[in-house]
Amino acid sequence: MKNLGKLSETEMEVMEVIWKEGTPVTVSKLLDIFEDKDWKTSTMSTLLKRLIEKGFLTKTLDGKVNYYHTSVTMEQYRKIETQTFLNRLYNGKVKNFITALVNDDEFSKKDIAELREWFKQKKGEE
Structure with a gap:
């Protein structure tokens, strides 16, 4: 990119x-x-x-x-900015970012359940 x-x-x-x-x-x-x-x-x-x-x-x-x-789409820019953010603050790991949100009570149980469903669908387990 x-x-x-x-x-x-x-x-x-x-x-x-x-x-x-x-x-x-x-x-x-x-x-x-x-x-x-x-x-x-x-x-x-x-x-x-x-x-x-x-x-x-x-x-x-x-x-x-x-x-x-x-010369770049909005989606391409979002991906670049997201990766830059993750690299700078969370050692490039999405899990570290999500862990920080969950540990700071930014996620409700409903949010976690919705994410779990989303991951299942992405994985093809639906």
Whole structure:
């Protein structure tokens, strides 16, 4: 998988819109979507440039208009971020993460029963 840069909160907000809209998108399309932010063209262009540098977007030129295409899906990004989180805090092990949640009373008995059912279904024991 790609070695992507870390997204700021604003960059994540822009990427979520781009993922939802599908590609290609233009600066003017994004400015319309984010009209409540009152961003200028230069602000959006800077954000998109950073997203290209971080590996999330590519850009093509058609006439005088730049079109921005995603180079990673939301699902791919989630997997990368989840693995980074697990590696950093739980030695890369999902069990350690779940254990921390269960030990901190974040899971109810109902949650545990639902997870048990989910694991059975994934394993094909249903």
